[in-house]
Amino acid sequence: MTTRKALITLFTALLTLAGVLAPQASAASLVEVTNFGNNPGGMRMHVYVPDTRPAKPAIVVAMHGCGGSGPGFYSGSEFASLANRRGFIVIYPSAQQQAGFGKCFDTWSAAGKQRGGSDAASIVSMVTYVQQRYSGDPARVYATGSSSGGMMTQHMLALYPDVFKAGAAFMGVPFNCFANAADFPPPGSKCTNGSMNRTPQQWGDAVRQAFPGFTGQRPQIQLWHGTNDTLVPYSLLQESIEQWTNVFGLSQTPTSTDTPRQNWNRRKYADKVEAYSIQGAGHSLPSTGMAAVALDYFGITG
Numbered sequence: 001m002t003t004r005k006a007l008i009t010l011f012t013a014l015l016t017l018a019g020v021l022a023p024q025a026s027a028a029s030l031v032e033v034t035n036f037g038n039n040p041g042g043m044r045m046h047v048y049v050p051d052t053r054p055a056k057p058a059i060v061v062a063m064h065g066c067g068g069s070g071p072g073f074y075s076g077s078e079f080a081s082l083a084n085r086r087g088f089i090v091i092y093p094s095a096q097q098q099a100g101f102g103k104c105f106d107t108w109s110a111a112g113k114q115r116g117g118s119d120a121a122s123i124v125s126m127v128t129y130v131q132q133r134y135s136g137d138p139a140r141v142y143a144t145g146s147s148s149g150g151m152m153t154q155h156m157l158a159l160y161p162d163v164f165k166a167g168a169a170f171m172g173v174p175f176n177c178f179a180n181a182a183d184f185p186p187p188g189s190k191c192t193n194g195s196m197n198r199t200p201q202q203w204g205d206a207v208r209q210a211f212p213g214f215t216g217q218r219p220q221i222q223l224w225h226g227t228n229d230t231l232v233p234y235s236l237l238q239e240s241i242e243q244w245t246n247v248f249g250l251s252q253t254p255t256s257t258d259t260p261r262q263n264w265n266r267r268k269y270a271d272k273v274e275a276y277s278i279q280g281a282g283h284s285l286p287s288t289g290m291a292a293v294a295l296d297y298f299g300i301t302g
Contacts (some may be wrong), residue, residue: 100185
């Protein structure tokens with residue numbers, strides 16, 4: 001009996017030691033970063049870094065809608081779970097500017113429409129931080145977002161074509177659509193009251209004037225909008241198409257059209273602009289599966 005007890009004690013000790021020495025599985029989590037650099041927008045930053053990733057991972061900036069937050073968009077979208085499978089880092093900025101619907105990304109102020117000012121400059125600081133801290137790949141930086149975040153996606157591509165390679169804007173508006181802070185909240189906004197109509201040249205000029213003299217390759221863009229969206233009218237999808245096709249010097253006639261999934265009507269303009277009209281959808285994007293399609297568009301396949 002004594003021998004048996006001794007063996008049991010020894011076996012238990014060995015199991016305990018094995019548990020101590022065995023590598024423990026780690027689980028990535030959302031982490032807030034403070035003091036990430038120049039922050040004229042006074043923004044908060046959260047980052048999700050998957051445990052498994054390449055030496056130089058891609059970076060996706062994922063931006064919430066008005067009244068939301070970085071942690072809220074982390075919980076309510078599919079980007080973090082896709083990061084675990086595809087090995088990219090996600091930055092979740094939190095807007096701090098009050099604008100009618102709670103805190104929204106600044107796409108209206110004079111400072112916000114210039115390089116080096118307001119929220120856009122803060123987001124670039126977040127990108128630089130991730131590049132330095134986690135060896136993020138500067139050649140693979142992407143922007144995406146919903147509603148206010150979709151607006152900010154187009155904003156970032158216009159102001160910082162030297163930072164971002166591509167973007168996917170859900171329910172956004174063209175760059176420089178809002179005249180000022182008073183023009184932002186619906187229903188009084190001239191941008192989002194359903195009557196905004198500028199020429200492709202006017203829209204394109206707004207982007208070109210945001211970074212005069214830029215001669216590099218501009219980021220391609222994917223645009224998503226629900227046909228029944230009344231908060232950010234569906235008609236603004238066409239205005240965004242006109243802006244970005246003009247920036248690329250493309251025809252307003254798509255080079256191809258198809259329906260990749262039920263109720264998803266897609267128009268392609270060369271390989272630079274891609275527009276999805278989601279039949280019957282309101283102000284509710286991205287819905288299931290759309291984040292993965294955006295990542296495929298970026299070329300982040302894992």
